[in-house]
Amino acid sequence: MRIRTFTARTMGEALRQVRAELGRDAVILGNRDTAQGVEVTAAIDPEDQPESFQVHDPDMGRGDLGENVLPLGGHDDDDLPEEAEHLLRAVAFHGAPIEVNEKLCRRAAEVNDPSIAISLAAGIKDVFRFTPFGHPGDKALVLVGPPGAGKTIVAAKFAVESALSGRALKIATTDIERPGGEMRLMELAEILDNRPVRLSPGRRLEWSGPRIIDTEGVNPFDDMDMQKLRETIEINDAEPVLVLPAGGDPYEYEDIAHVFAELGVTRLIATRLDTARRIGGILAAASTGLGFAAAGASPVIADGLHPLTPTGLARLILNDPDGAADLDEYRIQA
Ligand SMILES: Nc1nc2c(ncn2[C@@H]2O[C@H](COP(=O)(O)OP(=O)(O)OP(=O)(O)O)[C@@H](O)[C@H]2O)c(=O)[nH]1
Numbered sequence: 001m002r003i004r005t006f007t008a009r010t011m012g013e014a015l016r017q018v019r020a021e022l023g024r025d026a027v028i029l030g031n032r033d034t035a036q037g038v039e040v041t042a043a044i045d046p047e048d049q050p051e052s053f054q055v056h057d058p059d060m061g062r063g064d065l066g067e068n069v070l071p072l073g074g075h076d077d078d079d080l081p082e083e084a085e086h087l088l089r090a091v092a093f094h095g096a097p098i099e100v101n102e103k104l105c106r107r108a109a110e111v112n113d114p115s116i117a118i119s120l121a122a123g124i125k126d127v128f129r130f131t132p133f134g135h136p137g138d139k140a141l142v143l144v145g146p147p148g149a150g151k152t153i154v155a156a157k158f159a160v161e162s163a164l165s166g167r168a169l170k171i172a173t174t175d176i177e178r179p180g181g182e183m184r185l186m187e188l189a190e191i192l193d194n195r196p197v198r199l200s201p202g203r204r205l206e207w208s209g210p211r212i213i214d215t216e217g218v219n220p221f222d223d224m225d226m227q228k229l230r231e232t233i234e235i236n237d238a239e240p241v242l243v244l245p246a247g248g249d250p251y252e253y254e255d256i257a258h259v260f261a262e263l264g265v266t267r268l269i270a271t272r273l274d275t276a277r278r279i280g281g282i283l284a285a286a287s288t289g290l291g292f293a294a295a296g297a298s299p300v301i302a303d304g305l306h307p308l309t310p311t312g313l314a315r316l317i318l319n320d321p322d323g324a325a326d327l328d329e330y331r332i333q334a
């Protein structure tokens, strides 16, 4: 299996180059705009390459294919052609930025374990950070993110977890101006006997133990929205945690991650992993440096949150049907 990058003025031109040089079976790993036009990265199993481009001597012809060529499957080129193909297609499917896909596949190729999940997990460890929640400290967490990301459900899941474990956790919400904003939390509070504090944005929650503040959905590109959030974070001396639903546009999510990083966000909770087929957006956001703190894979509050590990993420990327089941085995302790 080989990976090669093509640059051209237009996408059509680049795809013609891919077709001409690698043949019809080439797998497109990704593309990005460049100053010159567009860059497309494609991969091919040498057996599927047109005759004129087949390289029979592994050391010969590599130069012909350019510096960006890399073998997947070891030095005798194709120990695992099927697995390599599966890996490339699975990674490309999610639509993460090309640099991320390339890094994941290069490292996986180096590791070349008989299990592609293990090879991919090694790539994942290199590219992403994993920063699970430890024992609840006295610091406040502020859940931030775009509208509808799952912030309130995450807060509710933490509340349920704390009720189950018997550890006190104060919940507050600044989503008090929008009709119905805090309704779900309030309903839950009745059941849990843990009434959330209605907190005006930019005000301090007077509570010294572990606490979580749910916030209203914001437009990440609106300075006033972000300033209001900044005030809430600063006055509460809190750690902002980004909540992002899987399934969003990778480039949009990269931008969103950068904007929230300016607020002090260093980790994220990925939600809706149960409903999204493509997690390239989440991968793109995390590739900017945000650590994976936890995952949400159900709208049902009682299902709780789950830790995300390199192997779990690898299985999700590989669309392993047992991957989602993996997430169900563990629960975050609030
Ligand atoms: N399937 C699924 N649905 C989820 C998950 N997390 C949240 N949801 C649903 O996503 C929708 C939005 O969730 P909320 O928690 O209200 O999102 P929010 O970020 O608080 O939204 P705003 O406060 O309006 O910004 C709801 O219908 C939730 O039930 C998840 O992990 N899986």
Ligand SMILES: [Mg+2]
Binding pocket: 151, 152, 153, 175, 181, 214, 215, 216, 217
């Ligand atoms: Mg909400």
